[in-house]
Amino acid sequence: MKRIEAEPIFAQSEKLFERVYDYVLERIKRGEWQEHEKLPSVRVLAKELSVNRLTVLKSYQLLKQQQHVYVKDKSGYYVQPGGRMTIDSTHDPVLSAYVQKSHLSEIHQVQAAFQFSIALLDPNLLPNLYFSEYVKKVFDLYPKVLGTYSGTQGDAELREALCDYFSKQHQFYLSRDELMITTGSQQAIDLVAKVLVKPRDAVLLERPTYSPAIDVFSRQGARIIPVEIHPCGYDLEQVERLMQTHKPRLFYMNPTFHNPTGYTVPAEQRKRLVELAEKYHCLLVEDDPYRDIYFEEEPPQPLFSYDTAGCVIYIRSFSKYIAPGLGIACIACRPYYMKALLAAKSLSDSGAPLLNQKIFLHYFFSERMQQHLGKLRTALAIRKEVMEEALSVTDWKWISPTGGFNLWISLPETIPMDHLLAKSIEHSLTFVPGSICDPLREKQSWIRLSYSYMNEQQLRAGISQLVNLSRLYF
């Protein structure tokens, strides 16, 4: 938080006493003025800030009313101790552990005309008109659906259908007891971290990676060990060395149309990774939200397909491209992990809402949806090409992804990224700075641009805007 330090700003202010109030409170919070310490007299502070004494008095009175300061024997104002309950959360050690800078969610909260930060599907690409049909069907089939809890693990009918689907698509050998429905993949990652990772456990994360995963595993107190991801996968010797050295509890990975890079780990590496995981007792947590969004050929089978020893935990999200408003994902894993995940889930919520599960069941497995997926792939491939074309006027570098929602772009190092982001937000445009995708918080000259959320026209206009802004730095 940057606060006003000099007179001119005070002088311009319309609500002068509020600024003085902030000035004083900030010093109390920072500990510059400590508990029971006497505040500067009204006269002294007024002079110091070049404001009217009445303004200072008014500020002190408000501070008193809000119990930040107290008055002693008419001798002056003193700092109230234990302001815990009335001070900003950034100063509470427990609260502040949650209020860090640069959460991806904070960028998402910015309202902007061009939201390149949002790796979500444009709602206009969904067959919205047909959705209500399916919803009515759900109400006909399950008239009491809104009155019924699904249970912690999720609706048995949906789990059965997903097991069948996984078995046909990916040769998973899976019973419905080994599958749990979660409220999106974010919850799945959160549950896995809670159940498996204790403080100081080593955890391997791709570099770069899905930004909230860094937050989740950090919150668990994990020692995060980065694994570089390249266009053709990982350096497996490095992975083995890291497993040997750090004995990581797990490797959280997104090997298919990886977020943010779009890279896909090839089939032969997948097999070997499962062997390494088994050998070094390192679980592989395979996050797989973009599998169906391929532009050329289908991606290799999930690592889970290669796993016979129960060392892969598979997270599959459907929300991103089927129906973000439903929030349906699932975790597949072996019973000894499922038991703990279920216990953790039962403390997190009372199970995914049944309505959403039933709608998803009838919608996802319908012929129409499967047809629609083909159209979706085409639409997204076109959007990707439009973005790439718009970017071709620059010297920025990226590897064209064969699936997913994002371009991962290297900008000239001369561009100060924080400044460009701030400037962009001013011009109603957002993107994801590479540093928040990097467990080491570097990658300063990289950005993630999503082409999934805006239409062709918006993509062209937005990229043109961004390119113009970046040219300010030459």
Place this chain on the structure above:
Amino acid sequence: MKRIEAEPIFAQSEKLFERVYDYVLERIKRGEWQEHEKLPSVRVLAKELSVNRLTVLKSYQLLKQQQHVYVKDKSGYYVQPGGRMTIDSTHDPVLSAYVQKSHLSEIHQVQAAFQFSIALLDPNLLPNLYFSEYVKKVFDLYPKVLGTYSGTQGDAELREALCDYFSKQHQFYLSRDELMITTGSQQAIDLVAKVLVKPRDAVLLERPTYSPAIDVFSRQGARIIPVEIHPCGYDLEQVERLMQTHKPRLFYMNPTFHNPTGYTVPAEQRKRLVELAEKYHCLLVEDDPYRDIYFEEEPPQPLFSYDTAGCVIYIRSFSKYIAPGLGIACIACRPYYMKALLAAKSLSDSGAPLLNQKIFLHYFFSERMQQHLGKLRTALAIRKEVMEEALSVTDWKWISPTGGFNLWISLPETIPMDHLLAKSIEHSLTFVPGSICDPLREKQSWIRLSYSYMNEQQLRAGISQLVNLSRLYF
């Protein structure tokens, strides 16, 4: 896990080698036979267990195949080290923290004809036929609802409507930035615990209390301090003493039609509790899921109404009686806590599904729903009376609740509760044993019976069944 120790059981077994397998694995897991230790020879173990040598050999081979043991230089079988990945979760220290006994969710998983353990509304008491009307309305109004994320904090329109509602009903002074939508109250409690409680913080919990709250705060490593709840509230002198002595971070409470007792903390205590909270910097986390289910007069206003210092965090759930299948609850609190709760929520999931929020918005604030609430109260009051009448043949003791879903009943101490529960489950009947609602895990002679989930006929039949079973112990 209790395992077979003696010959007769082995002798009766149909799959003898599997039993030998279990026997060996159990010893490895327990650490009786340690890593790289040599297993007993086939001959010795066969003799010890009085089984055929081939049976032991077959077991050892299966253990080898599953990598629990290995063979060295043909000299025998040895325990494979680091069996972590293939052993039961009850033996993994991190996993096992989640897999404790007696979770309420475990009792809920029991399929039974008479589910007195379930404090949920009977779906038949909901106006299911009218639900689909509202759902269609939602799709007409928001055709892209399934394709849209609501954001972490929840739909702005719903938050606005809830602020209005709370302001009219309870004189809350609240802006929509101070309100967050959660997936049920379970998630709300979980988020509050995550954000506010660090290991060894003291936390006050009512005794008895909502069982999963004990689990959530225990998981955070809190020191749990029980506060007895009585028919007319708490002993406020005790509360003050506990706040003084233990400096608790928060007091999690359910002061209105308290679960499991049904007690309501009177208005004058509420005011005083807020004063105490402010004085001792102890947050009050007010969980309020049953407020609308009153049988006589409306309950006193929430503690949040009395709070001017921002020391009450208010959790209001609507799921239980509006639509369990929607899973809608909310948290109201001041901005410094909201900021941290939002960060935690963004790591837990991507926001409550928008569809559910929109359905709830149009359904809850409709005239029909408000009319329906009146009918619901009558129906539940009747069910309560039916249960009480059916119980009147016993010498069991309870205080008739004036709202909520539960009877909290004291049974004669001669009844062994674990045995009665096991016996009941055998007879397809479940209830909640008092001990799991007690932070001290005592209250052995108390049980919670919910009258909300079954109709009058089922209530009569079920109670008759339970009473008969309890008579076995005289």
